Amino acid sequence: MTKKALLILFLLFTVISFNMTDKSPVYPSLFTKEFPLSTPGIFLSSTLGMRRLAADIVWIQSLQYYSRVGRIPDSTVVNGEKKLFPELIHYWQQVIRLDPLFISAHLTGPITLGWNLERTEEAIKLLDESIETIEKMNTLLDEKELLESEIEHLLMVGDKRNLEEVKWKLLTLKTVLIFLEEGEVGEASRELESIAFKENAPEEIRIMLAQIYQQEKSYDEALKMWLYINNTTRCDSVKGLSARKIQKLKKAIFLN
Amino acid sequence: MKKTANKIYQIAKFTLLENLKRKNFLILFLFVIIISGSGILFSMLAPDKEVRVITDLGTASIELFAFLTAAFVSVKMILQEMENRTVYLILSRPVKRWTYIAGRFLGIAAQTAFYIIFMTSALALLLLIKGWSWDFYLVGISISIFFKVLIVISFSIMFSLLSTSSASSFLSIFFLWSLGHFSDDLLVLGEMLAESGIHITPLLRIIYYIIPNFNILNYKDFYHVRAPLSANFLFSCGYALGYSLVVLLISVILFDSKEL
Numbered sequence: 001m002t003k004k005a006l007l008i009l010f011l012l013f014t015v016i017s018f019n020m021t022d023k024s025p026v027y028p029s030l031f032t033k034e035f036p037l038s039t040p041g042i043f044l045s046s047t048l049g050m051r052r053l054a055a056d057i058v059w060i061q062s063l064q065y066y067s068r069v070g071r072i073p074d075s076t077v078v079n080g081e082k083k084l085f086p087e088l089i090h091y092w093q094q095v096i097r098l099d100p101l102f103i104s105a106h107l108t109g110p111i112t113l114g115w116n117l118e119r120t121e122e123a124i125k126l127l128d129e130s131i132e133t134i135e136k137m138n139t140l141l142d143e144k145e146l147l148e149s150e151i152e153h154l155l156m157v158g159d160k161r162n163l164e165e166v167k168w169k170l171l172t173l174k175t176v177l178i179f180l181e182e183g184e185v186g187e188a189s190r191e192l193e194s195i196a197f198k199e200n201a202p203e204e205i206r207i208m209l210a211q212i213y214q215q216e217k218s219y220d221e222a223l224k225m226w227l228y229i230n231n232t233t234r235c236d237s238v239k240g241l242s243a244r245k246i247q248k249l250k251k252a253i254f255l256n
Numbered sequence: 257m258k259k260t261a262n263k264i265y266q267i268a269k270f271t272l273l274e275n276l277k278r279k280n281f282l283i284l285f286l287f288v289i290i291i292s293g294s295g296i297l298f299s300m301l302a303p304d305k306e307v308r309v310i311t312d313l314g315t316a317s318i319e320l321f322a323f324l325t326a327a328f329v330s331v332k333m334i335l336q337e338m339e340n341r342t343v344y345l346i347l348s349r350p351v352k353r354w355t356y357i358a359g360r361f362l363g364i365a366a367q368t369a370f371y372i373i374f375m376t377s378a379l380a381l382l383l384l385i386k387g388w389s390w391d392f393y394l395v396g397i398s399i400s401i402f403f404k405v406l407i408v409i410s411f412s413i414m415f416s417l418l419s420t421s422s423a424s425s426f427l428s429i430f431f432l433w434s435l436g437h438f439s440d441d442l443l444v445l446g447e448m449l450a451e452s453g454i455h456i457t458p459l460l461r462i463i464y465y466i467i468p469n470f471n472i473l474n475y476k477d478f479y480h481v482r483a484p485l486s487a488n489f490l491f492s493c494g495y496a497l498g499y500s501l502v503v504l505l506i507s508v509i510l511f512d513s514k515e516l
Protein backbone atom coordinates (compact mmCIF):
# COMPACT_ATOMS: atom_id res chain seq x y z
CA MET A 1 0.00 0.00 0.00
CA THR A 2 2.78 2.42 0.98
CA LYS A 3 4.65 1.54 -2.18
CA LYS A 4 1.63 2.22 -4.36
CA ALA A 5 1.01 5.53 -2.62
CA LEU A 6 4.66 6.46 -3.09
CA LEU A 7 4.47 5.43 -6.74
CA ILE A 8 1.52 7.76 -7.30
CA LEU A 9 3.32 10.54 -5.44
CA PHE A 10 6.52 10.18 -7.49
CA LEU A 11 4.49 9.91 -10.68
CA LEU A 12 2.70 13.15 -9.85
CA PHE A 13 5.99 14.85 -9.08
CA THR A 14 7.40 13.68 -12.43
CA VAL A 15 4.35 14.84 -14.39
CA ILE A 16 4.34 18.26 -12.70
CA SER A 17 8.10 18.74 -13.27
CA PHE A 18 7.73 17.67 -16.89
CA ASN A 19 4.92 20.15 -17.44
CA MET A 20 6.97 22.96 -15.93
CA THR A 21 9.99 22.38 -18.19
CA ASP A 22 10.57 24.11 -21.47
CA LYS A 23 10.02 21.37 -24.02
CA SER A 24 10.10 23.45 -27.17
CA PRO A 25 12.98 22.22 -29.33
CA VAL A 26 15.87 24.66 -29.54
CA TYR A 27 16.90 23.54 -33.00
CA PRO A 28 14.57 22.69 -35.86
CA SER A 29 14.09 18.96 -36.34
CA LEU A 30 16.51 17.26 -38.72
CA PHE A 31 13.49 15.83 -40.55
CA THR A 32 12.57 19.32 -41.71
CA LYS A 33 15.96 19.86 -43.38
CA GLU A 34 17.57 18.43 -46.46
CA PHE A 35 21.10 17.10 -46.17
CA PRO A 36 22.72 17.07 -49.59
CA LEU A 37 25.68 15.00 -48.42
CA SER A 38 24.10 11.89 -47.04
CA THR A 39 25.89 11.22 -43.78
CA PRO A 40 24.36 8.54 -41.55
CA GLY A 41 26.44 9.93 -38.70
CA ILE A 42 24.17 12.98 -38.59
CA PHE A 43 21.13 10.95 -37.64
CA LEU A 44 23.18 8.84 -35.26
CA SER A 45 24.38 11.96 -33.51
CA SER A 46 20.83 13.27 -33.39
CA THR A 47 19.59 10.10 -31.76
CA LEU A 48 22.41 10.27 -29.23
CA GLY A 49 21.81 13.97 -28.56
CA MET A 50 25.10 15.14 -30.03
CA ARG A 51 24.05 17.64 -32.67
CA ARG A 52 26.72 20.22 -31.91
CA LEU A 53 29.43 17.57 -32.16
CA ALA A 54 28.00 16.42 -35.51
CA ALA A 55 28.18 20.03 -36.75
CA ASP A 56 31.80 20.26 -35.56
CA ILE A 57 32.70 17.09 -37.43
CA VAL A 58 31.14 18.35 -40.68
CA TRP A 59 32.89 21.72 -40.09
CA ILE A 60 36.27 19.92 -39.96
CA GLN A 61 35.27 17.84 -43.00
CA SER A 62 34.49 21.09 -44.88
CA LEU A 63 37.88 22.54 -44.00
CA GLN A 64 39.59 19.31 -45.01
CA TYR A 65 37.68 19.20 -48.30
CA TYR A 66 38.59 22.79 -49.07
CA SER A 67 42.22 22.42 -47.98
CA ARG A 68 44.45 22.27 -51.05
CA VAL A 69 47.65 21.44 -49.20
CA GLY A 70 49.31 18.37 -50.72
CA ARG A 71 46.21 17.35 -52.64
CA ILE A 72 44.66 17.77 -56.05
CA PRO A 73 41.54 19.92 -55.52
CA ASP A 74 38.20 18.24 -56.17
CA SER A 75 36.75 19.59 -59.41
CA THR A 76 34.09 19.02 -62.03
CA VAL A 77 33.33 20.49 -65.46
CA VAL A 78 30.18 22.63 -65.73
CA ASN A 79 29.31 24.23 -69.13
CA GLY A 80 32.83 23.62 -70.38
CA GLU A 81 34.39 25.37 -67.37
CA LYS A 82 36.31 23.76 -64.55
CA LYS A 83 34.53 24.17 -61.23
CA LEU A 84 36.68 23.72 -58.14
CA PHE A 85 35.27 22.16 -54.98
CA PRO A 86 31.76 21.62 -56.38
CA GLU A 87 30.48 20.13 -53.12
CA LEU A 88 31.70 22.98 -50.90
CA ILE A 89 28.31 24.71 -50.70
CA HIS A 90 26.75 21.43 -49.58
CA TYR A 91 29.30 21.02 -46.81
CA TRP A 92 28.55 24.52 -45.47
CA GLN A 93 24.80 23.95 -45.78
CA GLN A 94 25.19 20.77 -43.80
CA VAL A 95 27.02 22.58 -40.99
CA ILE A 96 24.49 25.40 -40.61
CA ARG A 97 21.54 23.04 -40.83
CA LEU A 98 22.96 20.88 -38.07
CA ASP A 99 23.80 23.81 -35.80
CA PRO A 100 21.93 26.98 -36.82
CA LEU A 101 23.85 28.89 -34.15
CA PHE A 102 27.31 28.01 -35.50
CA ILE A 103 28.16 31.64 -36.23
CA SER A 104 31.59 31.11 -37.81
CA ALA A 105 30.11 28.69 -40.33
CA HIS A 106 27.51 31.30 -41.36
CA LEU A 107 30.30 33.75 -42.16
CA THR A 108 33.12 31.53 -43.40
CA GLY A 109 31.03 29.58 -45.94
CA PRO A 110 29.96 32.53 -48.11
CA ILE A 111 33.48 34.05 -48.01
CA THR A 112 35.15 30.89 -49.29
CA LEU A 113 32.55 30.59 -52.04
CA GLY A 114 32.12 34.25 -52.99
CA TRP A 115 35.60 35.63 -52.55
CA ASN A 116 38.06 32.75 -52.81
CA LEU A 117 36.26 30.75 -55.49
CA GLU A 118 34.44 33.70 -57.09
CA ARG A 119 31.07 31.93 -57.09
CA THR A 120 28.94 34.85 -55.91
CA GLU A 121 25.66 33.17 -56.82
CA GLU A 122 26.33 30.19 -54.54
CA ALA A 123 27.64 32.49 -51.79
CA ILE A 124 24.49 34.63 -51.88
CA LYS A 125 22.30 31.52 -51.86
CA LEU A 126 24.10 30.36 -48.72
CA LEU A 127 23.93 33.84 -47.17
CA ASP A 128 20.19 34.05 -47.78
CA GLU A 129 19.71 30.72 -46.01
CA SER A 130 21.89 31.92 -43.13
CA ILE A 131 19.98 35.21 -42.77
CA GLU A 132 16.66 33.36 -42.78
CA THR A 133 17.95 30.86 -40.21
CA ILE A 134 19.29 33.57 -37.89
CA GLU A 135 16.01 35.50 -38.15
CA LYS A 136 14.07 32.34 -37.25
CA MET A 137 16.37 31.55 -34.34
CA ASN A 138 16.11 35.11 -33.07
CA THR A 139 12.32 34.94 -33.16
CA LEU A 140 12.37 31.51 -31.54
CA LEU A 141 14.59 32.69 -28.70
CA ASP A 142 12.60 35.88 -28.24
CA GLU A 143 9.32 34.05 -28.07
CA LYS A 144 10.42 31.90 -25.18
CA GLU A 145 8.97 33.28 -21.97
CA LEU A 146 11.46 31.29 -20.02
CA LEU A 147 14.38 33.00 -21.62
CA GLU A 148 13.16 36.36 -20.41
CA SER A 149 13.44 35.17 -16.84
CA GLU A 150 16.96 34.00 -17.58
CA ILE A 151 18.02 37.14 -19.36
CA GLU A 152 20.45 38.09 -16.65
CA HIS A 153 22.59 35.10 -17.38
CA LEU A 154 25.75 36.28 -19.07
CA LEU A 155 25.78 33.60 -21.72
CA MET A 156 22.20 34.31 -22.64
CA VAL A 157 22.68 38.05 -22.93
CA GLY A 158 25.74 37.41 -25.07
CA ASP A 159 23.88 35.13 -27.44
CA LYS A 160 20.84 37.35 -27.83
CA ARG A 161 22.99 40.33 -28.64
CA ASN A 162 25.06 38.22 -30.96
CA LEU A 163 22.15 37.06 -33.07
CA GLU A 164 21.21 40.62 -34.04
CA GLU A 165 24.86 41.36 -34.67
CA VAL A 166 25.31 38.20 -36.73
CA LYS A 167 22.36 39.10 -38.94
CA TRP A 168 23.85 42.52 -39.48
CA LYS A 169 27.25 41.01 -40.34
CA LEU A 170 25.64 38.63 -42.84
CA LEU A 171 23.76 41.47 -44.52
CA THR A 172 27.00 43.46 -44.75
CA LEU A 173 28.78 40.50 -46.28
CA LYS A 174 26.01 40.09 -48.82
CA THR A 175 26.36 43.77 -49.76
CA VAL A 176 30.13 43.36 -50.10
CA LEU A 177 29.77 40.38 -52.42
CA ILE A 178 27.25 42.26 -54.58
CA PHE A 179 29.57 45.29 -54.77
CA LEU A 180 32.50 43.07 -55.73
CA GLU A 181 30.43 41.33 -58.39
CA GLU A 182 29.64 44.74 -59.88
CA GLY A 183 33.26 45.90 -59.62
CA GLU A 184 32.60 48.53 -56.94
CA VAL A 185 35.65 47.64 -54.88
CA GLY A 186 35.78 50.91 -52.88
CA GLU A 187 32.24 50.43 -51.60
CA ALA A 188 32.98 46.79 -50.78
CA SER A 189 36.08 47.59 -48.73
CA ARG A 190 34.20 50.30 -46.78
CA GLU A 191 31.53 47.76 -45.86
CA LEU A 192 34.16 45.22 -44.86
CA GLU A 193 36.01 47.74 -42.69
CA SER A 194 32.87 48.09 -40.58
CA ILE A 195 33.04 44.46 -39.48
CA ALA A 196 36.67 43.37 -39.86
CA PHE A 197 37.80 44.59 -36.43
CA LYS A 198 34.82 43.21 -34.51
CA GLU A 199 35.79 40.61 -31.94
CA ASN A 200 33.82 37.77 -33.50
CA ALA A 201 34.63 38.57 -37.13
CA PRO A 202 36.13 35.49 -38.78
CA GLU A 203 39.67 35.62 -40.08
CA GLU A 204 38.48 35.22 -43.66
CA ILE A 205 36.85 38.67 -43.54
CA ARG A 206 40.16 40.26 -42.50
CA ILE A 207 42.10 38.29 -45.12
CA MET A 208 39.56 39.32 -47.74
CA LEU A 209 39.95 42.99 -46.79
CA ALA A 210 43.77 42.76 -46.77
CA GLN A 211 43.69 41.21 -50.25
CA ILE A 212 41.36 43.94 -51.54
CA TYR A 213 43.73 46.64 -50.18
CA GLN A 214 46.62 44.89 -51.89
CA GLN A 215 44.75 44.66 -55.21
CA GLU A 216 43.95 48.35 -54.96
CA LYS A 217 47.63 49.07 -54.19
CA SER A 218 46.79 50.56 -50.77
CA TYR A 219 49.94 48.96 -49.38
CA ASP A 220 49.96 50.78 -46.02
CA GLU A 221 46.42 49.68 -45.25
CA ALA A 222 47.15 46.15 -46.44
CA LEU A 223 50.27 45.99 -44.24
CA LYS A 224 48.30 47.14 -41.19
CA MET A 225 45.67 44.49 -41.88
CA TRP A 226 48.19 41.65 -42.33
CA LEU A 227 49.99 42.72 -39.16
CA TYR A 228 46.67 42.60 -37.30
CA ILE A 229 45.96 39.14 -38.74
CA ASN A 230 49.47 37.96 -37.83
CA ASN A 231 49.02 39.11 -34.23
CA THR A 232 45.56 37.67 -33.71
CA THR A 233 45.54 34.37 -35.63
CA ARG A 234 45.84 31.01 -33.92
CA CYS A 235 46.25 29.12 -37.18
CA ASP A 236 49.82 28.26 -38.19
CA SER A 237 49.16 28.38 -41.93
CA VAL A 238 47.52 31.85 -41.66
CA LYS A 239 50.42 33.02 -39.50
CA GLY A 240 52.85 31.82 -42.19
CA LEU A 241 50.81 33.41 -44.98
CA SER A 242 50.55 36.76 -43.16
CA ALA A 243 54.28 36.76 -42.38
CA ARG A 244 55.08 36.27 -46.08
CA LYS A 245 52.62 39.01 -47.07
CA ILE A 246 54.14 41.40 -44.50
CA GLN A 247 57.61 40.84 -45.95
CA LYS A 248 56.35 41.44 -49.51
CA LEU A 249 54.43 44.56 -48.54
CA LYS A 250 57.35 46.03 -46.62
CA LYS A 251 59.45 45.62 -49.76
CA ALA A 252 56.73 47.15 -51.95
CA ILE A 253 56.36 50.15 -49.59
CA PHE A 254 60.15 50.60 -49.50
CA LEU A 255 60.37 50.53 -53.32
CA ASN A 256 57.54 53.02 -53.68
CA MET B 257 14.29 4.80 10.17
CA LYS B 258 17.89 5.48 11.15
CA LYS B 259 18.65 1.76 10.98
CA THR B 260 17.18 1.48 7.47
CA ALA B 261 19.14 4.52 6.30
CA ASN B 262 22.28 2.96 7.73
CA LYS B 263 21.60 -0.30 5.88
CA ILE B 264 21.08 1.56 2.59
CA TYR B 265 24.30 3.46 3.23
CA GLN B 266 26.21 0.25 3.93
CA ILE B 267 24.95 -1.41 0.73
CA ALA B 268 25.74 1.74 -1.29
CA LYS B 269 29.23 1.89 0.22
CA PHE B 270 29.77 -1.80 -0.46
CA THR B 271 28.63 -1.31 -4.10
CA LEU B 272 31.01 1.60 -4.57
CA LEU B 273 34.00 -0.25 -3.06
CA GLU B 274 33.18 -3.42 -5.00
CA ASN B 275 33.18 -1.50 -8.27
CA LEU B 276 36.41 0.23 -7.41
CA LYS B 277 37.97 -3.19 -6.75
CA ARG B 278 36.80 -4.34 -10.18
CA LYS B 279 38.87 -1.51 -11.65
CA ASN B 280 36.05 -0.09 -13.75
CA PHE B 281 37.68 3.26 -13.18
CA LEU B 282 40.34 2.33 -15.74
CA ILE B 283 37.85 3.64 -18.30
CA LEU B 284 38.70 7.11 -16.98
CA PHE B 285 42.22 6.76 -18.36
CA LEU B 286 40.70 6.05 -21.76
CA PHE B 287 38.75 9.30 -21.43
CA VAL B 288 41.92 11.21 -20.54
CA ILE B 289 43.71 9.72 -23.56
CA ILE B 290 40.79 10.65 -25.86
CA ILE B 291 40.53 14.27 -24.76
CA SER B 292 44.31 14.79 -24.64
CA GLY B 293 44.55 13.34 -28.15
CA SER B 294 41.68 15.51 -29.33
CA GLY B 295 43.46 18.54 -27.87
CA ILE B 296 46.46 17.90 -30.10
CA LEU B 297 44.40 16.86 -33.13
CA PHE B 298 41.98 19.80 -33.12
CA SER B 299 44.74 22.34 -32.61
CA MET B 300 45.82 21.25 -36.12
CA LEU B 301 42.45 20.53 -37.76
CA ALA B 302 40.33 23.42 -36.44
CA PRO B 303 42.62 25.97 -34.76
CA ASP B 304 39.94 28.68 -34.79
CA LYS B 305 37.31 26.53 -33.18
CA GLU B 306 39.57 24.48 -30.95
CA VAL B 307 37.82 25.34 -27.67
CA ARG B 308 34.36 24.75 -29.10
CA VAL B 309 35.28 21.39 -30.64
CA ILE B 310 37.08 20.19 -27.49
CA THR B 311 34.12 21.28 -25.32
CA ASP B 312 31.65 19.45 -27.57
CA LEU B 313 33.74 16.30 -27.89
CA GLY B 314 34.63 16.37 -24.19
CA THR B 315 31.08 16.76 -22.92
CA ALA B 316 29.80 14.15 -25.42
CA SER B 317 32.50 11.74 -24.21
CA ILE B 318 31.66 12.41 -20.54
CA GLU B 319 28.05 11.56 -21.28
CA LEU B 320 28.85 8.46 -23.30
CA PHE B 321 31.35 7.10 -20.76
CA ALA B 322 29.01 7.84 -17.84
CA PHE B 323 26.13 6.15 -19.68
CA LEU B 324 28.17 3.08 -20.64
CA THR B 325 29.68 2.53 -17.19
CA ALA B 326 26.38 3.10 -15.38
CA ALA B 327 24.46 0.76 -17.71
CA PHE B 328 27.11 -1.99 -17.75
CA VAL B 329 27.78 -1.90 -14.01
CA SER B 330 24.09 -1.91 -13.02
CA VAL B 331 23.09 -4.68 -15.40
CA LYS B 332 26.12 -6.86 -14.70
CA MET B 333 26.05 -6.45 -10.93
CA ILE B 334 22.39 -7.37 -10.35
CA LEU B 335 22.35 -10.18 -12.92
CA GLN B 336 25.56 -11.70 -11.59
CA GLU B 337 24.27 -11.64 -8.03
CA MET B 338 21.09 -13.38 -9.15
CA GLU B 339 23.01 -16.03 -11.09
CA ASN B 340 25.64 -16.65 -8.42
CA ARG B 341 22.98 -16.52 -5.71
CA THR B 342 25.16 -14.09 -3.78
CA VAL B 343 22.07 -11.94 -3.38
CA TYR B 344 21.01 -14.49 -0.69
CA LEU B 345 23.97 -13.49 1.42
CA ILE B 346 22.61 -9.98 1.65
CA LEU B 347 18.92 -10.83 1.83
CA SER B 348 19.42 -13.55 4.48
CA ARG B 349 20.37 -10.78 6.87
CA PRO B 350 17.69 -8.45 8.21
CA VAL B 351 17.74 -6.42 4.98
CA LYS B 352 14.52 -5.66 3.14
CA ARG B 353 14.46 -6.07 -0.61
CA TRP B 354 13.72 -2.42 -1.25
CA THR B 355 16.76 -1.44 0.86
CA TYR B 356 18.93 -3.65 -1.34
CA ILE B 357 17.64 -1.95 -4.52
CA ALA B 358 17.97 1.54 -3.02
CA GLY B 359 21.50 0.80 -1.78
CA ARG B 360 22.61 -0.57 -5.15
CA PHE B 361 21.08 2.44 -6.93
CA LEU B 362 22.80 4.95 -4.64
CA GLY B 363 26.14 3.12 -4.83
CA ILE B 364 26.17 3.11 -8.63
CA ALA B 365 24.96 6.74 -8.67
CA ALA B 366 27.82 7.72 -6.34
CA GLN B 367 30.30 5.91 -8.56
CA THR B 368 28.94 7.66 -11.66
CA ALA B 369 29.07 11.04 -9.89
CA PHE B 370 32.72 10.40 -9.03
CA TYR B 371 33.49 9.51 -12.68
CA ILE B 372 31.67 12.60 -13.98
CA ILE B 373 33.51 14.90 -11.54
CA PHE B 374 36.86 13.38 -12.55
CA MET B 375 36.14 13.66 -16.29
CA THR B 376 34.77 17.22 -16.00
CA SER B 377 37.87 18.30 -14.07
CA ALA B 378 40.14 16.76 -16.73
CA LEU B 379 38.18 18.49 -19.47
CA ALA B 380 38.22 21.85 -17.64
CA LEU B 381 41.98 21.54 -17.17
CA LEU B 382 42.55 20.87 -20.87
CA LEU B 383 40.25 23.76 -21.83
CA LEU B 384 42.05 26.13 -19.46
CA ILE B 385 45.37 25.12 -21.03
CA LYS B 386 43.84 25.91 -24.43
CA GLY B 387 42.91 29.43 -23.33
CA TRP B 388 39.29 28.92 -22.28
CA SER B 389 38.08 31.28 -19.57
CA TRP B 390 36.19 29.51 -16.79
CA ASP B 391 32.41 29.46 -17.13
CA PHE B 392 29.87 27.77 -14.91
CA TYR B 393 28.11 26.16 -17.87
CA LEU B 394 30.51 23.21 -17.76
CA VAL B 395 29.28 22.37 -14.24
CA GLY B 396 25.67 22.78 -15.44
CA ILE B 397 26.29 20.34 -18.32
CA SER B 398 27.86 17.80 -15.95
CA ILE B 399 24.94 18.02 -13.53
CA SER B 400 22.47 17.50 -16.39
CA ILE B 401 24.47 14.44 -17.54
CA PHE B 402 24.36 13.02 -14.02
CA PHE B 403 20.57 13.33 -13.87
CA LYS B 404 20.20 11.68 -17.28
CA VAL B 405 22.35 8.80 -16.07
CA LEU B 406 20.19 8.42 -12.94
CA ILE B 407 17.32 7.43 -15.23
CA VAL B 408 19.65 4.98 -17.00
CA ILE B 409 20.68 3.36 -13.70
CA SER B 410 17.09 2.89 -12.57
CA PHE B 411 16.10 1.36 -15.92
CA SER B 412 19.19 -0.88 -15.87
CA ILE B 413 18.18 -2.22 -12.47
CA MET B 414 14.63 -2.82 -13.68
CA PHE B 415 15.72 -4.56 -16.90
CA SER B 416 18.19 -6.76 -15.03
CA LEU B 417 15.33 -7.91 -12.80
CA LEU B 418 13.14 -8.64 -15.81
CA SER B 419 15.71 -10.26 -18.07
CA THR B 420 18.23 -13.05 -17.64
CA SER B 421 20.61 -11.86 -20.31
CA SER B 422 22.90 -8.88 -19.84
CA ALA B 423 23.11 -8.36 -23.62
CA SER B 424 19.35 -7.96 -24.02
CA SER B 425 19.17 -5.69 -20.95
CA PHE B 426 21.94 -3.50 -22.28
CA LEU B 427 20.42 -3.33 -25.76
CA SER B 428 17.05 -2.32 -24.29
CA ILE B 429 18.73 0.48 -22.33
CA PHE B 430 20.63 1.67 -25.40
CA PHE B 431 17.42 1.69 -27.42
CA LEU B 432 15.67 3.68 -24.70
CA TRP B 433 18.61 6.13 -24.55
CA SER B 434 18.35 6.74 -28.31
CA LEU B 435 14.57 7.02 -28.27
CA GLY B 436 14.75 9.46 -25.36
CA HIS B 437 16.97 11.78 -27.39
CA PHE B 438 14.81 11.30 -30.45
CA SER B 439 11.56 12.22 -28.67
CA ASP B 440 11.16 15.72 -30.20
CA ASP B 441 11.74 14.32 -33.67
CA LEU B 442 9.04 11.71 -33.02
CA LEU B 443 6.37 14.43 -32.97
CA VAL B 444 7.71 15.99 -36.19
CA LEU B 445 7.82 12.53 -37.77
CA GLY B 446 4.19 12.01 -36.77
CA GLU B 447 3.13 15.27 -38.44
CA MET B 448 5.08 14.41 -41.58
CA LEU B 449 3.57 10.95 -41.77
CA ALA B 450 0.09 12.45 -41.25
CA GLU B 451 0.68 14.65 -44.31
CA SER B 452 1.41 11.50 -46.30
CA GLY B 453 -1.81 9.91 -45.08
CA ILE B 454 -0.32 7.72 -42.34
CA HIS B 455 -2.01 8.70 -39.10
CA ILE B 456 0.05 7.41 -36.22
CA THR B 457 0.48 10.77 -34.45
CA PRO B 458 -1.58 9.75 -31.35
CA LEU B 459 0.54 6.62 -30.93
CA LEU B 460 3.78 8.61 -31.30
CA ARG B 461 2.44 11.19 -28.84
CA ILE B 462 1.80 8.45 -26.25
CA ILE B 463 5.34 7.12 -26.77
CA TYR B 464 6.64 10.70 -26.44
CA TYR B 465 5.06 11.07 -23.00
CA ILE B 466 5.95 7.61 -21.72
CA ILE B 467 9.61 7.34 -22.66
CA PRO B 468 12.13 9.40 -20.68
CA ASN B 469 12.68 12.73 -22.42
CA PHE B 470 16.46 13.09 -22.44
CA ASN B 471 16.27 16.12 -24.71
CA ILE B 472 15.10 18.47 -21.97
CA LEU B 473 18.31 17.62 -20.12
CA ASN B 474 20.54 17.84 -23.16
CA TYR B 475 22.34 20.95 -21.93
CA LYS B 476 25.54 20.01 -23.70
CA ASP B 477 23.83 20.77 -27.02
CA PHE B 478 21.90 23.82 -25.83
CA TYR B 479 24.03 25.41 -23.12
CA HIS B 480 24.43 28.58 -25.18
CA VAL B 481 20.67 28.93 -25.45
CA ARG B 482 19.27 27.49 -22.23
CA ALA B 483 21.02 28.79 -19.15
CA PRO B 484 22.11 26.20 -16.60
CA LEU B 485 20.99 26.47 -12.97
CA SER B 486 17.80 28.32 -13.94
CA ALA B 487 14.24 27.40 -12.93
CA ASN B 488 13.92 25.33 -16.10
CA PHE B 489 17.10 23.46 -15.26
CA LEU B 490 15.80 22.63 -11.79
CA PHE B 491 12.49 21.38 -13.18
CA SER B 492 14.35 19.23 -15.72
CA CYS B 493 16.47 17.72 -12.93
CA GLY B 494 13.31 17.25 -10.83
CA TYR B 495 11.73 15.40 -13.75
CA ALA B 496 14.75 13.10 -14.06
CA LEU B 497 14.79 12.42 -10.33
CA GLY B 498 11.04 11.75 -10.21
CA TYR B 499 11.25 9.49 -13.27
CA SER B 500 14.13 7.47 -11.75
CA LEU B 501 12.22 7.08 -8.47
CA VAL B 502 9.13 5.84 -10.32
CA VAL B 503 11.19 3.25 -12.25
CA LEU B 504 13.03 2.29 -9.09
CA LEU B 505 9.78 1.77 -7.21
CA ILE B 506 8.48 -0.42 -10.05
CA SER B 507 11.74 -2.38 -9.73
CA VAL B 508 11.12 -2.79 -6.01
CA ILE B 509 7.59 -4.08 -6.67
CA LEU B 510 8.99 -6.49 -9.29
CA PHE B 511 11.73 -7.64 -6.94
CA ASP B 512 9.24 -8.20 -4.13
CA SER B 513 7.15 -10.46 -6.32
CA LYS B 514 10.18 -12.35 -7.66
CA GLU B 515 10.83 -15.81 -6.31
CA LEU B 516 14.49 -16.22 -5.56
